[in-house]
Amino acid sequence: MVNAPLRPNARLQIRDISVIRGERLVLDGVAFDLHNGEAMLLTGPNGAGKSTLLRTLAGLRQPDSGEILWDGQPVSQDRTAHALRLAYLGHQDALKPGLSLVENLAITARLGGTDLEEALERVDLLPLAELPARLLSAGQKRRAAIARVLLQAAPLWLLDEPSLGLDAAAIERLGIILAQHRAAGGMILATTHVDLPLPNPRHLTLPALETEIML
Numbered sequence: 001m002v003n004a005p006l007r008p009n010a011r012l013q014i015r016d017i018s019v020i021r022g023e024r025l026v027l028d029g030v031a032f033d034l035h036n037g038e039a040m041l042l043t044g045p046n047g048a049g050k051s052t053l054l055r056t057l058a059g060l061r062q063p064d065s066g067e068i069l070w071d072g073q074p075v076s077q078d079r080t081a082h083a084l085r086l087a088y089l090g091h092q093d094a095l096k097p098g099l100s101l102v103e104n105l106a107i108t109a110r111l112g113g114t115d116l117e118e119a120l121e122r123v124d125l126l127p128l129a130e131l132p133a134r135l136l137s138a139g140q141k142r143r144a145a146i147a148r149v150l151l152q153a154a155p156l157w158l159l160d161e162p163s164l165g166l167d168a169a170a171i172e173r174l175g176i177i178l179a180q181h182r183a184a185g186g187m188i189l190a191t192t193h194v195d196l197p198l199p200n201p202r203h204l205t206l207p208a209l210e211t212e213i214m215l
């Protein structure tokens with residue numbers, strides 16, 4: 001089983017998040033809530049801060065101001081608990097080239113208590129399970145990274161351009177996976193520059209920020 005058992009009233013709250021990268025204010029007071037079963041599409045021009053926002057929500061960097069709450073509690077109070085409730089798909093597919101697909105994903109399956117074979121089946125990679133990751137195509141690596149998201153059995157999915165490199169059949173499968181996660185009560189926050197198979201999403205468009213700050 002690779003769908004997360006979810007509490008019915010989970011809630012992610014983003015309160016006026018600001019992030020400075022280099023000398024630029026990249027995110028300026030971003031605020032929204034996300035509830036069970038909801039999906040939000042993050043759009044905006046290159047450099048607007050979409051990946052930065054996902055990485056901040058994933059706990060990979062801290063906001064310079066503002067707060068992230070889960071069920072009313074600041075996630076900064078228990079970063080381990082927050083890490084366990086989310087699955088982050090970044091631009092890198094993070095596969096060890098010398099290990100087979102199964103070997104790459106086995107630890108995630110064990111930690112998530114999830115079914116590796118089922119996850120590979122859902123992204124149509126079962127026939128390639130024993131292949132070294134270095135032999136996978138770009139789209140197959142992306143599908144493997146999506147399988148890793150499934151295996152984490154986490155309620156909150158943070159997906160940075162999830163359809164990157166996927167062919168039409170794989171995009172259709174992605175749509176099924178996203179719909180099943182929402183139907184199970186999961187939340188999805190996804191960046192994209194193209195249409196995603198995600199019906200009735202909420203939208204957040206980040207503007208291009210050019211503000212220079214004095215350090």
Ligand SMILES: Nc1ncnc2c1ncn2[C@@H]1O[C@H](COP(=O)(O)OP(=O)(O)OP(=O)(O)O)[C@@H](O)[C@H]1O
Nearest residue numbers: 021022023026044045046047048049050051052053
């Ligand atoms: N390590 C870093 N140090 C300084 N600035 C950075 C760093 N990483 C990213 N930036 C800057 O932060 C801004 C936001 O980058 P980010 O990757 O979040 O944008 P994005 O909206 O995801 O862009 P894209 O659509 O191209 O993926 C950009 O101006 C970028 O140059």
